[in-house]
Amino acid sequence: MKSPEFSYFKAQTMADVFSALQTHGDTAQILAGGQSLLAMLNLRMANPKILIDISGLESLKGIQKTGDVVRIGALTTHHEVLSSSLVQTHVPLLAQAVPYVAHLAIRNKGTIGGSLALGDPAAEYPAVALALNATLVIQSASGERRVKATEFFISLYRTAVQAHEVLIAVEFPVATANQRFVFSELARRKGDYAMVGMALAISLEGQTIRDASLAFMAMDDKPILAPHAMKAMVGQPINQQTIAEAQKGLDADLHPAGDLLANAATKKHLSRVLLSRALMQAGATHV
Numbered sequence: 001m002k003s004p005e006f007s008y009f010k011a012q013t014m015a016d017v018f019s020a021l022q023t024h025g026d027t028a029q030i031l032a033g034g035q036s037l038l039a040m041l042n043l044r045m046a047n048p049k050i051l052i053d054i055s056g057l058e059s060l061k062g063i064q065k066t067g068d069v070v071r072i073g074a075l076t077t078h079h080e081v082l083s084s085s086l087v088q089t090h091v092p093l094l095a096q097a098v099p100y101v102a103h104l105a106i107r108n109k110g111t112i113g114g115s116l117a118l119g120d121p122a123a124e125y126p127a128v129a130l131a132l133n134a135t136l137v138i139q140s141a142s143g144e145r146r147v148k149a150t151e152f153f154i155s156l157y158r159t160a161v162q163a164h165e166v167l168i169a170v171e172f173p174v175a176t177a178n179q180r181f182v183f184s185e186l187a188r189r190k191g192d193y194a195m196v197g198m199a200l201a202i203s204l205e206g207q208t209i210r211d212a213s214l215a216f217m218a219m220d221d222k223p224i225l226a227p228h229a230m231k232a233m234v235g236q237p238i239n240q241q242t243i244a245e246a247q248k249g250l251d252a253d254l255h256p257a258g259d260l261l262a263n264a265a266t267k268k269h270l271s272r273v274l275l276s277r278a279l280m281q282a283g284a285t286h287v
């Protein structure tokens, strides 16, 4: 299928973007890497009257570490995230997740901001952002606001970004020495969207889990935390009993509907498998 007709505007500055958004309201749509939006247009899942292309805005590109935060500009491509030594060193959960994002050609154009703003429940970055409780930085003509990941993902393809706003960056907390991270997912073919995926961050004190954050993707209409499983881990050593209790917690946390890739029972089973493997891996890397 071909896309519906639309006008196109290439923004040179943020002021251009806000002025165009003000003029066209919710008939406009932001174009970043186009790796989801162009497909959605061709499938007639989107019907904007005008695309506002932000891809030339240098101020939205790049990765910096300031204090205990790594800030990634919205237009930073998946490939740039994957190649970043700052991400490898300071945001290891994100570094583990990026190789799962699509294929090389898509990673060269697709952006982290595009993925987060799209809010696909089966995408990797949203689950990582949730597990690390990242901060999403959103700008409009009237200024900037900062939204925690727990408040950012609202429902299927719906995030806190409003029609007059642009997601400009995401900020991840810098990993500390006592933290362990595991990102893992199961897909039918490498590069496909996952049947289920999981992002785990734990803090250890000696052999004991002091803090745990666990997010799942492709299990609901948005990425979700697993609070019962998280609670079952805290204060416990990493052993088979803790794994079993955490898996039990997943029964209360996860209520997938099933989709074209896997039915609900398969998704629940795979979530238990992923969590068990992740805790064993986190325990094995404990020093």
Ligand SMILES: Cc1cc2nc3c(=O)[nH]c(=O)nc-3n(C[C@H](O)[C@H](O)[C@H](O)COP(=O)(O)OP(=O)(O)OC[C@H]3O[C@@H](n4cnc5c(N)ncnc54)[C@H](O)[C@@H]3O)c2cc1C
Binding pocket: 029, 030, 031, 032, 033, 034, 035, 036, 037, 038, 039, 074, 075, 100, 101, 102, 103, 106, 109, 110, 111, 112, 113, 114, 115, 117, 118, 122, 123, 124, 125, 161, 165, 166, 167, 168, 191, 192, 193, 194
């Ligand atoms: C074959 C294929 C396989 C894929 N596999 C995966 C996968 O396994 N995992 C995965 O996570 N993704 C996957 N993707 C999607 C890919 O990661 C996209 O790059 C990403 O979802 C969107 O980024 P983009 O820059 O291309 O955004 P666009 O396609 O340009 O935009 C996506 C949406 O976000 C909005 N938007 C974009 N940037 C902003 C912004 N800064 N502020 C506000 N709104 C904005 C747009 O208006 C649009 O609604 C796949 C895509 C394809 C084509």
